[in-house]
Amino acid sequence: MFWRFGGYANISTIDTLLEKADFTLENLLDEGELLHEIKQHNAKLIEYLRDEPVLEQLLHYVVAPKLEPVLASEKDDASDNEKAPSTPFPFTRSRASSRAMSDVGDDDGEKKRNRYAYVASEVLASDTWSIYEALMENGGLIRNFWQFLKRPSPLDPLQASYFTKVNEALFEKKTEEMIELLKSFPNAVSDLLSHVECPMIMDLLLKVIALDRTEGGHGIVEVSFLPPSLTLRSLYAL
Known part of the structure; x- marks a missing residue:
């Protein structure tokens, strides 16, 4: 029973x-132990995850757009292959590589996109104070994250649920900071209203409206944002 000695059993895959x-x-x-290690407050892991470029990638993964197959001639493919830039995201492909992928490859890429979106949202909403602090210190990342609401309807329901999950965690743990940040976003509430048909975004909108009743939250929702036919009472009734 050598594992009783030398601390070998305490060396995790993540540490390695x-x-x-x-x-x-x-x-x-891709590591199955990632979320467990975060809950165990692995200091080295959390320090890595709170780095600004890492947070930016995590936020990107939460709302990364679906892969869209593109059809073109072989001549176009060859031309694009010469000019295609590299990308840091494994499921974001150049036009040329998209055309070359088989249906199976597209399925694999979509599965990876969905997995990364799920894991990234769990990391960002993991009730880890250090990560919340780092996000608030880099408010521009949250501002860019909210550009998700600029996309045309209907939003991807899965992406919308992850987007809402991350923001609800931030509003709960960093209420005052998020209120001030949201007030600085142009048309934030109207952007939410543009996707009111999406249940997950509706949940987030109601949470934002509820903040108007909290200390420091007064004025976060201006009446001018609401269409005449849509009142706060009617929103809560939906």
């Missing part, structure tokens, strides 16, 4: 991965 010089965020997102 973090020791590698060439590991990537995607390597971590």
Whole structure:
């Protein structure tokens, strides 16, 4: 029973991965122990996750758009292959590589996109104070995150649920900071209203409206944002 000695049993897969010089965020997102290690407050892991470029990638993964197959001639493919830029995201493909992928490849890419979206949202909403602090220190990342609401309707329901999950966690744990941040967003409430048919976005909208009744939240929802036919009472009744 050598594991009783030397502390070998305490060395996790995540710790081993973090020791590698060439590991990537995607390597971590593929690890089944990631969320468990965050809950165990793995200091080295959390310090890595709160780095600004890492947070930016995590927020991107939460709302990464679906892969869309593109059809074109072989001549166009060859031309695009010469000009196609590299991308840091494994499921975001250039036009040329998209055309070359088979249906099976598209399915695999979509599964990876969905998995990364789920894991990234769980990381960002993991009740880890250090990560919340880092997000508030980089308000521009949240501002860009909210550009998700600028997309045309209907929104991807799965993405909308993850977007709402992350924001609800931030509003709960960093209420005052999020209120001030949201007030600085142009047309934030009207953007929410533009997707009122999406149940997940509706939940987030109602949470924002409820903040108007809290200390420091007064004025976060201006009456001018609401169409004449849509009152606060009618919103709560939906």
